[in-house]
Amino acid sequence: MPEAVIVSALRTPIGTARKGTLRDTNAFDLANHVVGAAAEGLDAARIDDVILGEGRYGGGVVARHAAVTAGLTSVPGAALNRHCAAGMSAVQTAAAGIRAGMDELVIAGGVNSDSTAPRQRFRVGEDEWIDPWVSPSHPDRPDAPAMDMSITVGWNAAVRAGLSREDLDAWALRSHRNAVAAIDEGRFKEEIVPIETPHGLFDTDEHPRRDTSMEKLAGLKVLHPEIEGFSITAGNSSGANDAAAALVVASERVGLAPLAYIRSWASVGVDPAVTGLAPIEAITKAVARAGISLSQVRLLEINEAFASVPIATIRALDLDPDLVNVSGSGCSLGHPVAASGARMIVTMVHELRRRGGGFGIVAMCAGGGMGSATVLEVPAA
Numbered sequence: 127m128p129e130a131v132i133v134s135a136l137r138t139p140i141g142t143a144r145k146g147t148l149r150d151t152n153a154f155d156l157a158n159h160v161v162g163a164a165a166e167g168l169d170a171a172r173i174d175d176v177i178l179g180e181g182r183y184g185g186g187v188v189a190r191h192a193a194v195t196a197g198l199t200s201v202p203g204a205a206l207n208r209h210c211a212a213g214m215s216a217v218q219t220a221a222a223g224i225r226a227g228m229d230e231l232v233i234a235g236g237v238n239s240d241s242t243a244p245r246q247r248f249r250v251g252e253d254e255w256i257d258p259w260v261s262p263s264h265p266d267r268p269d270a271p272a273m274d275m276s277i278t279v280g281w282n283a284a285v286r287a288g289l290s291r292e293d294l295d296a297w298a299l300r301s302h303r304n305a306v307a308a309i310d311e312g313r314f315k316e317e318i319v320p321i322e323t324p325h326g327l328f329d330t331d332e333h334p335r336r337d338t339s340m341e342k343l344a345g346l347k348v349l350h351p352e353i354e355g356f357s358i359t360a361g362n363s364s365g366a367n368d369a370a371a372a373l374v375v376a377s378e379r380v381g382l383a384p385l386a387y388i389r390s391w392a393s394v395g396v397d398p399a400v401t402g403l404a405p406i407e408a409i410t411k412a413v414a415r416a417g418i419s420l421s422q423v424r425l426l427e428i429n430e431a432f433a434s435v436p437i438a439t440i441r442a443l444d445l446d447p448d449l450v451n452v453s454g455s456g457c458s459l460g461h462p463v464a465a466s467g468a469r470m471i472v473t474m475v476h477e478l479r480r481r482g483g484g485f486g487i488v489a490m491c492a493g494g495g496m497g498s499a500t501v502l503e504v505p506a507a
Contacts, residue, residue, distance in 0.1 A: 128377040130221035131384035132502070135472040136163050136319050137371035140331045140460045143240035147328040148368040151321070153183050153239040154191050156370035161192035163319045164233050164372040170198050172380070174229035177204045177219055178372075179212025179236030181464040182260070184244045188237055207464070209263055209493035210431060211393065212236050213371060214467025214500060220375040221388040230380055235372035236469070238462035242368075263398075263493035270398040270495075276349045279491060280358040280432030283402025287438035294362035295343040297433040298457040305334035305454025313453060317476045333365050333460035362433040364456030371468035373475075386475045386504045389485070390416035393498040402435045404497025405489040406442045412487065412499040422485050425449050425478060427470040429490035430456030439489070453477060466490065471500060478504035 138160055141148030148156070157178055165173070176198065178189035190203025208215040213236020220234035248259035262272035270278045284294065308314055309330060320329035338361070346359040376382050392411035396404045405428055413420055426449055428436035436455070440447050453459075453473060462469065467490055474486045483506040489499035 127225050128227060128379050130224040130388045131376055131378050132373050132386040132388065132475055133376050133382040133384060134164055134374035135317060135385060135475045136160055137317055137469050137472045138321050138369050139318050139328050140333055140462055141328065141368040142333050142460065143366035143368055146332050146368065147323055147325050148239070149241040150324045151239070151368070152242040153180065153188055153237045156239060156368065157188045157192040157237040158195040159321050160235065160319060160370040160372040161233055162196040164374050165196045165198060168231065168374065170200065173198060173201045173231050173233065175204060175220070175223070175232045176201055177206055177216040177232060177234045179206050179208070179216045179464040179468065181207050181209060181212055181238065182243050183239070208393065208496060208498065210429065210463050211467050211490055211492035211496060211498035212464040213469065214471065214488065214490065214498050215393065217373055217375060217468055217471055218391040218500060221391070224375060224377045230377045232375045233372055234375050234468070235370065236465035236467060237370040238464040239368045240366045264495055275431070275493065276358045276363065278398060279402040280363060280434050281356060282399050283432065283438045284357055284434040286400065286403060287434065287441055289434050289437055291357035293437060294357055294433040295340060297437055298343055298362040299338060299340055301430055301451060301454045301458040302334050302338050304452055305331065305458035306336050308453035309334065313477065313480070317472050331459055333367060334454060334458040358432060362457060364431050364461035367460030367462040369462035369465045369469060371465050371472050373468060373471060384505060385479065386502045389501045389503050391498070391500040393496065396495045396497065398495035401491050401493065401495050402432065403438055404491040404495065405435065405439045405499065408497035408499035409439070409443060409487055409489050412501050416501040418485060418501070420445065423449070423487055424481065424484035425452060425474060425486045427451060427455065427474050427488045429461065429466055429470060431461060431491055433457055435491055467498065471502070474502060475504060478502070479507065482507050
């Protein structure tokens with residue numbers, strides 16, 4: 127079985143939705159830009175597919191649009207949706223095709239533009255429409271509202287893990303500080319492909335807050351004051367964001383220098399009420415499939431859809447928090463939903479390379495009661 131290796135890992139900077147620099151740059155433009163950058167230097171005749179995670183963007187195939195724009199007219203495209211884990215699942219799907227011997231070279235990633243997402247209508251009667259309409263991630267119920275992830279993911283995970291408001295705010299503050307430090311130290315330079323926008327050249331993640339503090343976070347109102355003890359605020363939740371990421375995944379037999387090996391992956395389903403705890407099961411399953419132990423893992427990225435998600439996972443798996451989200455995550459960098467999983471893999475690859483290699487895990491929960499994790503190994507420099 128051929129090994130699946132990552133030979134290129136790129137992303138756009140992450141914008142703040144509707145008021146940030148990417149507010150007038152749509153998903154097609156984001157995907158065109160990052161796929162075009164990923165394709166540079168590759169023999170178009172050898173590229174088997176372009177697979178992009180996308181969500182709530184009209185149901186088209188943005189990946190094919192990006193392939194054609196990049197001049198890859200002979201390369202098909204596929205749209206993949208696993209909610210928050212869409213971008214990660216695109217990379218996993220590319221690796222699966224390569225390890226099965228069906229493909230040799232695939233561009234995979236994800237794209238998300240909350241700023242420009244189209245509105246949808248849903249017909250419920252002969253002349254009755256829900257407008258605007260959003261597809262539910264799971265059947266709605268009181269303990270797991272389909273349209274309110276602050277309860278279904280953030281609050282439910284916090285309650286089950288016994289986390290306080292102070293726990294959540296402290297983690298969010300740490301996230302912002304880690305992201306700002308990564309930006310200031312230039313740690314994202316290798317992975318970011320600057321993009322021209324109607325508002326100028328965009329080359330730096332803009333969502334992290336340099337001026338936040340425990341006092342400011344503590345002063346924010348909870349999202350559901352009617353629920354006793356509710357602890358979820360905008361400050362300890364992820365942002366709404368725009369971005370795209372693309373990785374070139376290849377068979378080791380192609381002969382391109384590997385940045386990282388994709389050793390294993392796993393996706394799981396859980397009851398929607400415990401969506402925020404799904405990374406626990408996904409990580410456990412992926413680590414077992416890789417044939418390693420958690421003690422061998424040098425770094426972890428656990429998406430901060432809400433601060434409660436990584437904290438609950440750390441406590442359940444007895445992880446060293448100093449190894450988790452060392453450059454920030456959803457609370458600070460933001461959560462460009464369909465792109466986040468791919469973005470996290472991009473960041474993990476480059477950070478592990480800076481640290482001399484080793485095993486890394488990228489994991490996240492996903493709407494509807496799902497979770498996904500990927501185990502990477504970066505060869506020693």
